[in-house]
Amino acid sequence: MKPRHRRLIFIVIGLGAVAVTAGLVLNAFKNNLVFFFSPSQVVAHEAPVGKEFRIGGLVKKGSLKREGDGLTVHFVVTDTADNLNVTYKGILPDLFSEGTGVVAQGRLKNGVFYADQVLAKHDSKYMPPEAAAAINEAKSKEINKRASTTLMPDTSAGGETL
Amino acid sequence: MIPEIGHFALMLALCLTLVQGTLPIIGAQRNIPNWIALAKPVAQGQFVFIGLAFFSLMYAFVAHDYSVLYVAEHSNSDLPLPYRMAAVWGGHEGSLLLWAFILSIWMLAVTLFSRRLPADMVARVLGVMGLVSMGFLLFMLTTSDPFERLIPAAVDGQDLNPLLQDPGLTMHPPMLYMGYVGFSVAFSFAIAALLSGKLDAAWARWSRPWTTVAWMFLTVGIAAGSWWSYYELGWGGWWFWDPVENASFMPWLMGTALLHSLAVTEKRGSFKSWTVLLAIFAFSLSLLGTFLVRSGVLTSVHAFATDPRRGLFILAFLVVVVGGSLILYAIRAPKVGLGGRFQLVSKETLLLCNNVLFVVAAGSVLLGTLYPLVLDAMGLGKLSVGPPYFDFVFAILMAPMVFLMGLGPIARWKKASLPDLAVRLRWAFVISVVTALVVPFIMGRWSPLTSLGLLLAFWLITTIFYNLWSKIKRNPDAPWRELARLPRSYYAMQVAHLGVAVFVIGVTMVKSYEVEEDRSMAVGDTAVVKGYTFRFDGVVDRKGPNYTAREGFIHVSDKNGDEVTILHPEKRIYEEQANPTTEASIYPGLFRDIYASLGEPLDNGGWSVRIYYKPFVRWIWFGCFIMAFGGLLALTDRRYRFAIRQQPAVGEATDGSRDAPKGAPSLAMESKH
Numbered sequence: 131m132k133p134r135h136r137r138l139i140f141i142v143i144g145l146g147a148v149a150v151t152a153g154l155v156l157n158a159f160k161n162n163l164v165f166f167f168s169p170s171q172v173v174a175h176e177a178p179v180g181k182e183f184r185i186g187g188l189v190k191k192g193s194l195k196r197e198g199d200g201l202t203v204h205f206v207v208t209d210t211a212d213n214l215n216v217t218y219k220g221i222l223p224d225l226f227s228e229g230t231g232v233v234a235q236g237r238l239k240n241g242v243f244y245a246d247q248v249l250a251k252h253d254s255k256y257m258p259p260e261a262a263a264a265i266n267e268a269k270s271k272e273i274n275k276r277a278s279t280t281l282m283p284d285t286s287a288g289g290e291t292l
Numbered sequence: 293m294i295p296e297i298g299h300f301a302l303m304l305a306l307c308l309t310l311v312q313g314t315l316p317i318i319g320a321q322r323n324i325p326n327w328i329a330l331a332k333p334v335a336q337g338q339f340v341f342i343g344l345a346f347f348s349l350m351y352a353f354v355a356h357d358y359s360v361l362y363v364a365e366h367s368n369s370d371l372p373l374p375y376r377m378a379a380v381w382g383g384h385e386g387s388l389l390l391w392a393f394i395l396s397i398w399m400l401a402v403t404l405f406s407r408r409l410p411a412d413m414v415a416r417v418l419g420v421m422g423l424v425s426m427g428f429l430l431f432m433l434t435t436s437d438p439f440e441r442l443i444p445a446a447v448d449g450q451d452l453n454p455l456l457q458d459p460g461l462t463m464h465p466p467m468l469y470m471g472y473v474g475f476s477v478a479f480s481f482a483i484a485a486l487l488s489g490k491l492d493a494a495w496a497r498w499s500r501p502w503t504t505v506a507w508m509f510l511t512v513g514i515a516a517g518s519w520w521s522y523y524e525l526g527w528g529g530w531w532f533w534d535p536v537e538n539a540s541f542m543p544w545l546m547g548t549a550l551l552h553s554l555a556v557t558e559k560r561g562s563f564k565s566w567t568v569l570l571a572i573f574a575f576s577l578s579l580l581g582t583f584l585v586r587s588g589v590l591t592s593v594h595a596f597a598t599d600p601r602r603g604l605f606i607l608a609f610l611v612v613v614v615g616g617s618l619i620l621y622a623i624r625a626p627k628v629g630l631g632g633r634f635q636l637v638s639k640e641t642l643l644l645c646n647n648v649l650f651v652v653a654a655g656s657v658l659l660g661t662l663y664p665l666v667l668d669a670m671g672l673g674k675l676s677v678g679p680p681y682f683d684f685v686f687a688i689l690m691a692p693m694v695f696l697m698g699l700g701p702i703a704r705w706k707k708a709s710l711p712d713l714a715v716r717l718r719w720a721f722v723i724s725v726v727t728a729l730v731v732p733f734i735m736g737r738w739s740p741l742t743s744l745g746l747l748l749a750f751w752l753i754t755t756i757f758y759n760l761w762s763k764i765k766r767n768p769d770a771p772w773r774e775l776a777r778l779p780r781s782y783y784a785m786q787v788a789h790l791g792v793a794v795f796v797i798g799v800t801m802v803k804s805y806e807v808e809e810d811r812s813m814a815v816g817d818t819a820v821v822k823g824y825t826f827r828f829d830g831v832v833d834r835k836g837p838n839y840t841a842r843e844g845f846i847h848v849s850d851k852n853g854d855e856v857t858i859l860h861p862e863k864r865i866y867e868e869q870a871n872p873t874t875e876a877s878i879y880p881g882l883f884r885d886i887y888a889s890l891g892e893p894l895d896n897g898g899w900s901v902r903i904y905y906k907p908f909v910r911w912i913w914f915g916c917f918i919m920a921f922g923g924l925l926a927l928t929d930r931r932y933r934f935a936i937r938q939q940p941a942v943g944e945a946t947d948g949s950r951d952a953p954k955g956a957p958s959l960a961m962e963s964k965h
Contacts, residue, residue, distance in 0.1 A: 165675045219810075
């Protein structure tokens with residue numbers, strides 16, 4: 131084999147390796163994107179079934195219940211418009227409490243969100259940005275809804291919502 | 293009064309950067325000796341003024357001056373003195389001041405340790421650093437003044453974030469910043485070389501020790517941060533692929549590529565323009581890291597700022613630095629020339645592979661870190677990139693990397709032979725395969741990844757020892773003399789690579805054999821984890837200087853019922869901020885850590901408790917410290933003291949390349965090709 135051919139083979143192998151690596155990296159990237167949904171979106175069936183995703187909002191006051199084993203907890207996450215029941219087994223983070231913002235990652239099953247990770251922020255001063263966004267969105271929808279009902283009282287009678 | 297002095301000192305420092313960033317560079321381009329001579333004294337003046345500002349702020353913390361807004365926000369009269377001093381960098385403004393102060397320390401170091409460099413080169417380097425400093429001082433004075441007064445003064449401060457009140461974290465930011473900012477020296481050398489048009493081996497030699505020091509600090513800083521998150525956050529994890537961690541990891545990856553590329557440029561004159569590009573990228577990623585952590589785009593323990601002006605300023609600064617240097621590179625780099633030629637199978641090629649893998653790794657981390665931010669900024673939805681992505685990327689990139697790491701030090705410069713390498717390393721391979729299969733058997737559980745990790749680690753170790761042995765073999769009668777003759781930089785490399793092996797063992801073992809259990813335990817309950825019996829003996833209240841704690845007692849005994857230790861995990865409430873924090877209690881060991889932390893109190897008077905068994909977890913940080921120690925060894929290599937004295941590219945033929953194969957032409961000749 132001539133040196134030139136050898137070099138060519140090496141270059142082809144090198145480029146092939148780079149292409150395969152890039153493909154694998156991008157594939158892994160695509161598979162590990164975790165999307166975020168607000169409780170309203172989950173209630174409206176926008177969230178995927180059987181795939182992991184994140185939810186965020188406020189822990190509804192008075193909703194935290196602990197099972198007899200001391201580790202399984204149930205609570206309700208709300209964006210003020212809609213509620214979502216969440217179940218989690220494990221120890222909650224330090225800054226988790228009722229009435230504050232929370233983000234959880236897990237799967238939806240029969241209308242209940244089974245979280246395998248609950249994230250509260252490191253600092254009590256800040257609301258998790260996702261949770262804040264979910265609440266703002268729900269509130270602005272609420273305002274729009276009110277505006278549309280006051281402007282067009284007839285449509286609301288038909289039971290149609292936005 | 294003192295804060296005003298500090299503020300004024302910052303302004304004076306800014307004025308000095310106006311001189312430092314312009315006259316020495318122009319002087320060097322036009323050969324005006326008086327302007328060139330300005331560089332050193334002006335840089336030293338900057339150090340004095342920024343230092344004055346830094347210690348003024350520290351004084352305000354120590355003296356409880358709550359009329360300074362920043363102090364009122366980050367300190368408290370009950371805060372112990374060491375934490376009051378460390379609170380200087382506990383928030384956004386102070387960390388910027390720390391950044392600027394460390395930059396001025398680096399400038400001072402350049403003025404002190406560059407007596408053997410040509411004056412015009414030093415002038416250019418300090419000029420570029422002056423421009424960087426100008427950017428940061430402007431940023432501080434316009435958007436984030438740490439000396440802003442609070443009128444009327446607060447009665448008491450809001451206290452430092454409790455998570456930051458920890459010995460590990462007091463040292464983490466300074467170390468990290470020494471690394472980040474240290475890459476500004478490598479960057480400045482690269483820009484200076486582009487400006488002068490003299491991109492030669494001498495430039496690489498000057499730049500190399502600075503890069504090594506910065507890399508060393510960054511390594512230690514990242515390891516310290518990882519160690520901190522392990523014991524302070526109470527989850528027992530040591531790396532989360534959190535954007536804040538990624539922000540520090542990307543410059544490290546690029547800096548590691550830069551170190552290796554500089555070695556080629558110095559020894560063989562090749563890869564010159566590539567090395568320059570890596571220096572630019574390493575520093576740009578440091579700036580990006582500062583931007584990510586400091587601008588509030590990420591909300592996390594590190595993101596103190598929420599003011600968008602700051603983000604815009606750093607972004608603009610980033611664009612100027614990256615854009616400016618890339619334009620300069622585009623203009624100058626085509627003139628650089630190729631340097632020494634090499635065959636396809638050679639040490640150069642292996643180092644090129646190292647570079648490609650590191651750059652791809654950094655690029656993948658960048659993708660995973662920035663993609664959610666970009667998408668969010670454009671209003672296209674909120675998402676996050678899961679840690680499995682990063683784990684996967686690192687597994688497929690680092691496996692070939694570590695494999696090639698075994699070959700690199702043994703392969704010859706210029707031309708190596710694959711069959712020859714295969715023959716020489718056959719036993720190393722056999723030993724590592726056998727070990728990789730036997731160890732999981734002893735541990736009782738096997739998985740392909742466990743074996744792969746161990747295979748790579750032992751491959752690295754055996755090739756290192758093979759390499760040493762092959763040096764001894766040259767003169768079997770006097771092995772010690774042979775070993776003593778090897779240059780310090782050779783040992784530095786081997787030690788750093790050994791650190792990687794130790795790190796890989798730690799990661800593999802902890803990922804394969806760790807046990808994490810959450811239990812709910814009433815007083816007197818026991819739990820058995822990995823042969824250890826944990827008995828929960830209840831909780832007592834305890835008072836600290838600025839917090840109250842509930843301290844748990846967990847009695848740990850081994851299989852024979854003998855006491856191993858009593859763990860004291862705590863739940864603390866800091867009075868001022870009312871945040872609960874978890875203090876894990878760890879019984880450390882070289883081969884395993886026993887880890888317990890308190891969850892929440894339960895209705896029956898018991899607690900939920902985390903109990904972890906972490907085999908070999910310390911090896912992760914030991915590995916990092918060994919790598920950093922390798923960097924330290926490299927600095928003491930005599931060639932840095934010896935060769936720089938002899939002006940550019942003359943001394944190289946006689947010195948330094950003893951670990952290069954015999955018969956390699958000297959660099960001085962090579963670079964003429």
